[in-house]
Amino acid sequence: MNAEKGLLIVLSGPSGVGKGTVCAALRKVCPNLVYSVSATTRPPRPGEQEGVNYFFKTREEFERMIERGELLEWAEYVGNYYGTPRRFVEEMLEAGKDVLLEIEVQGAMQVKRRYPEGVFIFLVPPSMEELRRRILGRGTEGDAAITERLEAARAELAMMAEYDYVVVNDTVEHACERIRAIVTAEHCRRDRLMPRYQKLLAEGK
Ligand SMILES: Nc1nc2c(ncn2[C@@H]2O[C@H](COP(=O)(O)OP(=O)(O)O)[C@@H](O)[C@H]2O)c(=O)[nH]1
Numbered sequence: 001m002n003a004e005k006g007l008l009i010v011l012s013g014p015s016g017v018g019k020g021t022v023c024a025a026l027r028k029v030c031p032n033l034v035y036s037v038s039a040t041t042r043p044p045r046p047g048e049q050e051g052v053n054y055f056f057k058t059r060e061e062f063e064r065m066i067e068r069g070e071l072l073e074w075a076e077y078v079g080n081y082y083g084t085p086r087r088f089v090e091e092m093l094e095a096g097k098d099v100l101l102e103i104e105v106q107g108a109m110q111v112k113r114r115y116p117e118g119v120f121i122f123l124v125p126p127s128m129e130e131l132r133r134r135i136l137g138r139g140t141e142g143d144a145a146i147t148e149r150l151e152a153a154r155a156e157l158a159m160m161a162e163y164d165y166v167v168v169n170d171t172v173e174h175a176c177e178r179i180r181a182i183v184t185a186e187h188c189r190r191d192r193l194m195p196r197y198q199k200l201l202a203e204g205k
């Protein structure tokens with residue numbers, strides 16, 4: 001029985017902290033979790049696939065999606081647009097699936113206004129040096145983009161206070177386990193489950 005709607009889980013954190021890596025690991029261990037694929041105007045990185053990592057759009061296409069109200073939230077990050085297609089999220093939540101959004105902080109705050117019942121998780125690095133190492137180690141950005149991402153990271157870390165949970169990504173396995181524990185606990189929240197039992201009691205069942 002799955003009378004409840006799914007949970008909307010929002011994961012943010014500075015560039016290079018390991019959001020993509022942790023999300024990929026989570027999807028393997030949480031069968032009820034679906035990942036929302038974002039639209040972006042950023043060019044694909046080597047190995048990234050259309051419809052899997054992102055829906056890659058031109059600025060014109062993206063602006064049309066905004067005008068048509070097709071995005072649940074959107075933001076500009078380091079010179080590119082990023083946004084969450086609305087329909088997929090709404091349909092999955094309605095079907096009782098937990099939906100994971102991996103988005104930056106401005107977008108997360110838009111989601112929080114629309115879905116205050118969402119679960120907001122902020123992923124942090126064990127240290128700033130380790131964050132730098134991870135961004136450099138990934139090797140997907142040029143020097144200027146790395147500097148920009150590290151600057152954005154400082155501003156993003158200051159937004160931690162707006163989130164419900166802070167998870168340290170020391171190892172992928174541990175970070176994943178912590179997020180799984182959060183999701184399990186959120187499923188057991190009284191305000192989520194009580195309406196169903198109140199209804200059963202009222203019906204005398
Ligand atoms: N607001 C918003 N942010 C997004 C969305 N998709 C991805 N992002 C965020 O945009 C930022 C840049 O993403 P990306 O270019 O893939 O770089 P990376 O996360 O540093 O690997 C990250 O903080 C993502 O979480 C989205 O749909 N909406």
Ligand SMILES: Nc1ncnc2c1ncn2[C@@H]1O[C@H](COP(=O)(O)OP(=O)(O)O)[C@@H](O)[C@H]1O
Pocket residue numbers: 013014015016017018019020021022134135137138169170171172
């Ligand atoms: N717990 C971890 N320990 C060590 N390296 C990590 C960890 N998590 C991610 N990484 C590495 O850090 C780099 C950035 O990870 P990525 O998932 O692309 O970050 P984000 O999506 O937050 O920008 C990648 O090279 C990834 O393999």
